[in-house]
Amino acid sequence: MAEQSTKQLTDVVPVPVQAKSDPRADFRLTPATVIVADRDARQVADYLRGVLRPSTGYLLPVVPFAVTPKIELDVTKTAKVGDQGYQLDVTQRGVTIRANTSDGLFAGVQTLRQLLPASIEAKTVQHTRWVVPGGSITDYPRFAERGAMLDVARHFFNPDQVKLYIDQIAQYKINTLHLHLADDQGWRIEIKSWPNLAKYGGSTAVDGDPGGYYTQAQYKDIVAYAASRHITIVPEIDMPSHTNAALASYAELNCDGVAPPLYTGIDVGFSSLCVNKDITYKFLDDVIGELAAMTPGKYIHIGGDEAHSTSPADYQTFENKVLPIVAKHGKFAEGWNEIAKATALPVTAVPQFWDTDGVDDATAAAAARGNKILMSPANKAYIDQQYTPDSPLGLHWAGYVEVKDAYDWDPATTLAGVTQDSQIAGVEAPLWSETIHNSDEIEYLAFPRLAGIAEIGWSPRSTHDWNSYRERLADQGPRWDAEGIDFYRSPQVDWK
């Protein structure tokens, strides 16, 4: 630090009332320094220039604030907002967003977008007065994780479709995208040591629709793109059930050594990896190893749901063997809440509660041991469910989930025994893809409901209010129109 001052802030006559030194913040006057002053301050600025010029020899031009209206983004020590929050200050001269991290800045940028007219989202030049309301916002999330899940197994979505969804969800301060990469109907990620998984297991989809998979280069590109939107990818390989695509690709993974045919229906729970074969764990070590190596996030999701073809004892055996493989590759495990039954569940593992009845003893017991729970109650947070019986897309096994349903719940009253925010990792909105095939259909199911899940995960419980929310939601309509998002115009909202 060559720029250190030898002075203290109190080396002044008369001594100041209050001074707080920060030696790392010493400022050096240079020939490039300008004096910024508006009309009210101009006279003093000219005086200061007069004082400083003779000895420094610097030009020190006095420039008005008005010549440089600005949006300042500043990663700097920022009180109160933690590692994801931000402070946003708007004056006539500019907007300043301060945060302790670039994640926080990014969240603040999303707020700034929404403070501008909806036409800011247009793809062509609009002739509008781009005014931001004055004042200050201090903002930070209730829960560390606000997630979306995209099922790319039942139907495949190509990298551009995934990136589009990333851009869309980022607007609502979603910071996690869980990719459901493998299920009975398709295996969607290249595994170099088991190449048939993607090549053969990824070749079809529900209803015999075209399949597809991500090469490792494509997956890494998606991970990087998500990171540029401050979103962490959590890759899921569902197991031991939901594995028909893998079992069809490699006969040796089946207990009877016979590969089943590829599957394009929408039943669940019929498939299972062979719990008592060593090859199963060699396979998973390879798969999880390759996934972990190209996933910078700390979590690998190991599924674990609906293992109806696996006995409870075998399920225990299986999870107790898989969980250490995840740890071996330097990751923590996420899994559907069934994994809470594993006796070897480490406290770092995150069960994802997806049930609808608010009771799950194993998950509550895990929470009592210190595991954090991710909340995705299917009758609230599953955004693939139909809005109403008339919805052209979606299933309804968990019920109909209208916009108000997706908003009107509290993660801290969702599961008996999990009542403290500190027990909750966050919220996630899974979007299963049995009935959807393209971005328009993703959008129709995700919007507006994703925004509600995002708000539940971010905003303080004290702000929860349907009437306020539905008005703010109505404002999102023109934004989605400008962005080309084909959202569901729920009659519960007075759209603009």
Next chain:
Amino acid sequence: MAEQSTKQLTDVVPVPVQAKSDPRADFRLTPATVIVADRDARQVADYLRGVLRPSTGYLLPVVPFAVTPKIELDVTKTAKVGDQGYQLDVTQRGVTIRANTSDGLFAGVQTLRQLLPASIEAKTVQHTRWVVPGGSITDYPRFAERGAMLDVARHFFNPDQVKLYIDQIAQYKINTLHLHLADDQGWRIEIKSWPNLAKYGGSTAVDGDPGGYYTQAQYKDIVAYAASRHITIVPEIDMPSHTNAALASYAELNCDGVAPPLYTGIDVGFSSLCVNKDITYKFLDDVIGELAAMTPGKYIHIGGDEAHSTSPADYQTFENKVLPIVAKHGKFAEGWNEIAKATALPVTAVPQFWDTDGVDDATAAAAARGNKILMSPANKAYIDQQYTPDSPLGLHWAGYVEVKDAYDWDPATTLAGVTQDSQIAGVEAPLWSETIHNSDEIEYLAFPRLAGIAEIGWSPRSTHDWNSYRERLADQGPRWDAEGIDFYRSPQVDWK
């Protein structure tokens, strides 16, 4: 306000934790807007630019903080600092001074000067690293008025000499210059309705030295110059005594109708305006009227001290007639503490306590009635007194006033009955000029003592500490050297 946003800060999904609107601060994005971001924020800034460009069509360049190191001076709503204080924040990127008024900014600028190396005061280019210590200062004065007085009657100082003194005292947040414009030895201000006052009454000085006076144009120029240094001029016409120059100029002002000769000695108390002549009040109405018309400050100083040739009854009569004349011309009266004896003293009048024994019943009674008292105890604040018996300049009728004496006192324990800061208008350091003739001699008596009086008037009592002060004072030495101030190098200070 055409730039109003139609949005609220809470029109955002997810709703922010905390928002405080300020509709007057709405910000408009324009083609001139820049996005300011350092390396840590660059990625988010580029993203924001990508969001904003398509619809606005603006360039929105992302510029690093570093390209525009700046000193920002901002008259804006600033908490805690009142109408004279300031907030000064120093980071590696710049210095920001905020204040509610330009007076506050100016005070902050004086602090900034002292935070730079002393060579910043040099008159030629210095090759130094101009580093300001990092951190924050919140600062505001203890008392509203911190004054200096210059006696231009006993010896005359020309406008340039007065301006030089203005520049010197401004550095210590002195905000008032009291000009003692008339005394027995000279009348120093042109009065157009009584032209002999200046022309004849101003023609000599103590010891028969050359006299002089300010034309009204010169006086106005001094007032304007002082204002540019955020200093208010308080003009004094001393009366009813200290008036020999006026009495010598106009015979009709004397009770016996005989003009006395001009006086060049240093006695006091021998002269008096004629209390019972109407012409006296016509004269004063004219003088105060012309003075008030060219004095934007709210105070006219009407002297009133040492009226040893005026009976107590006449003094009452006189002051009770003069005080309404000041009010008639839209001003408040300041006067030496003897004016507190006037039964018609308005509560807006400010007696200036100059006595040394800490007791003055009339002044204490005025304070009890609500008058604010200006503190200038002669044995502390009279910076014309000799430092020691060896001082080549100065008198010593109030004692010797070393640097420590001028600093080690408290306005709230100076006069019995005046113990609350709220009873005190401020402090003033009078510099009488019987023994001084030029700027060097002004400087020798004023520095360092003026800095001590300034600190007593500005800084909180809780900061009062001789050892801290003498160290900070030592730092002023090189500044004064650089400025060419011929200060007294008191042995009480370890000068640098």
